[in-house]
Amino acid sequence: MVAVETLRSLDDARVAEILFREASLKEAKPPCSVLEFTDETGDRLCARLYEASPQAPHVLYFPSEFDTDETLHLIGSGFQAIDFSLIAFEYRGIGGSQGSFSFEGAFQDSRHFFQAVEMWKKRQGREGHLVVMGRSFGSAVALDLALKRQEDVLCLIIESGFDSGRLFLERSGVDASLIPEGEIFGNRSKMALFKKPVLFIHSPRDVIQSLPEVEWLVAESRSKATQFQIAPSGTRQELANQVGELYLEVVQQWVNLRRGVRPPRKRRPIFS
Numbered sequence: 638m639v640a641v642e643t644l645r646s647l648d649d650a651r652v653a654e655i656l657f658r659e660a661s662l663k664e665a666k667p668p669c670s671v672l673e674f675t676d677e678t679g680d681r682l683c684a685r686l687y688e689a690s691p692q693a694p695h696v697l698y699f700p701s702e703f704d705t706d707e708t709l710h711l712i713g714s715g716f717q718a719i720d721f722s723l724i725a726f727e728y729r730g731i732g733g734s735q736g737s738f739s740f741e742g743a744f745q746d747s748r749h750f751f752q753a754v755e756m757w758k759k760r761q762g763r764e765g766h767l768v769v770m771g772r773s774f775g776s777a778v779a780l781d782l783a784l785k786r787q788e789d790v791l792c793l794i795i796e797s798g799f800d801s802g803r804l805f806l807e808r809s810g811v812d813a814s815l816i817p818e819g820e821i822f823g824n825r826s827k828m829a830l831f832k833k834p835v836l837f838i839h840s841p842r843d844v845i846q847s848l849p850e851v852e853w854l855v856a857e858s859r860s861k862a863t864q865f866q867i868a869p870s871g872t873r874q875e876l877a878n879q880v881g882e883l884y885l886e887v888v889q890q891w892v893n894l895r896r897g898v899r900p901p902r903k904r905r906p907i908f909s
Contacts, residue, residue: 643817643819643820643821644740644741644744644821645740645741646817647740647741647815647816647817647821648739648740648741649815651812651815652740652806652811652815652816653730653738653740655809655810655811655812656702656774656806656809656810656811657702657703657731657738658810659702659703659705659874660700660701660702660703660704660705660731661705661706662700662704662705662706662709662727662731662732662733663706664706665685665706665733666706666710668687668713668714668717669685669686669687669709669710669713670685670686670688671683671684671685671686671733672684672685672686672724672753672754672757674749674750674752674753674756675749676745676746676749677749680729680734680735680736681734681735682726682727682729682734682735682746682749682750682753683727683732683733683734684724684725684726684727684750684753684754685709685713685723685724685725685727685732686722686723686724686725687713687714687716687717687722687723687724687725688717688722689716689717689720689721689722690720690722690765691761691762691763691764691765692763692764692765693720693721693722693765694721694722694765694766694767694768694791694892694896695721695722695724695754695758695763695765695766695767695768696716696721696722696723696724696768696769696770696794697724697726697750697751697754697767697768697769697770697779697782698712698723698724698725698726698770698771698772698775698779699725699726699747699769699770699771699772699774699775699776699778699779699782700725700726700727700728700731700732700772700775701771701772701773701774701775701797701873701877702773702774702809703773703873703874703877704772704775704877707878708877708878708880709725711877711878711880712725712877712880713725715880715881715884715885716885716888718885719885719886719888719889721768721888721889721892722763722765724754726746726747726750728743728746729742729743729746734746743778744778744781744782747778747779747781747782748782748785750782751782751786751789754767755767755789766790766791766895766896767789767790767791768790768791768792768793768794768892769782769783769786769790769792769793769794770793770794770795770796771794771795771796771798772796772797772873772877773796773797773798773799773845773873774805776795776796776797776798776799776824777798777799777802777822777824779793779794779795780793780795780798780824780827780828780831781822781827783831783833784827784830784831787831787832787833790833791833791892791895791896792833792834792835792836792862792892792895793831793833793834793835793836794835794836794838794888794892795835795836795837795838795854796837796838796839796873796876796877797838797839797840797843797845797846797873797876797877798824798837798839798846798851798854799824799845799846799850799851799854800824800825800846800850800851800853800854801820801846801850802820802821802822802823802824803816803820803821804845804846804850805821805845805846806821808844808845808846809845824854825853825854825857828854828857828858829857829859830859831858831859832859832860833860834858834860834862834863834864834895835855835858835860835863835864836863836864836866836887836888836891836892837851837854837855837863837864837865837866838866838868838876838884838887838888839851839865839866839867839868840867840868840870840871840872840873840875840876841867841868841869842870842871842872843872843873843876844872845872845873848867852865862894862895864891866887868884869883
């Protein structure tokens with residue numbers, strides 16, 4: 638497991654500035670609303686909420702370092718279209734949550750986020766399953782949370798994940814001198830302990846983490862229901878901008894199978 642000291646040593650403003658230089662989360666607009674909650678000190682935290690049916694899956698989403706209002710709208714409204722609720726956490730200093738960004742804080746805040754969603758579901762009488770999802774950097778936070786609460790979640794979705802935290806940071810432009818020694822996020826060791834199914838979505842043209850590299854992470858999954866889907870796209874940023882019908886169909890069918898819901902059988906044509 639990743640040491641807290643390792644995450645603290647990453648909390649250099651220069652690292653966050655480089656990693657999140659493309660992120661642009663300014664204002665939540667319809668069809669989403671904002672779910673607000675607090676941490677143990679009273680700081681305001683928030684998430685963007687794209688609501689679907691109460692009995693449908695509820696996806697707790699951790700954004701990437703390059704997510705924008707546009708990409709969140711694409712995945713949020715897309716999930717709504719297949720009747721999945723998406724609740725997207727907003728990191729401190731990157732989105733609307735109060736305070737400055739911290740790597741250690743992002744992992745700690747995920748616990749408050751999970752509890753807030755549980756309370757919101759209870760108030761609203763929502764019984765849909767909980768699914769945890771992360772994109773790029775957010776996949777490390779998602780895996781960490783899913784492992785800690787794996788008895789409470791149905792499954793995990795990792796889009797544009799990574800095996801080596803060091804390679805991920807270096808290829809994202811972070812100076813090697815700012816990266817601490819040793820494993821950064823402990824993704825591989827955490828995946829080896831996670832027993833629920835995982836859906837991996839990855840681009841064959843990803844320049845941050847190649848297919849052979851991310852396969853090391855996939856190989857650690859303990860579930861026979863884990864699936865590795867290669868998305869027909871360019872870079873991971875381009876994949877984020879191409880959430881279309883095929884992407885949504887793959888996610889919907891895979892999650893629904895975990896719920897015991899099978900896709901409707903297609904009728905054969907009368908005439909061949």
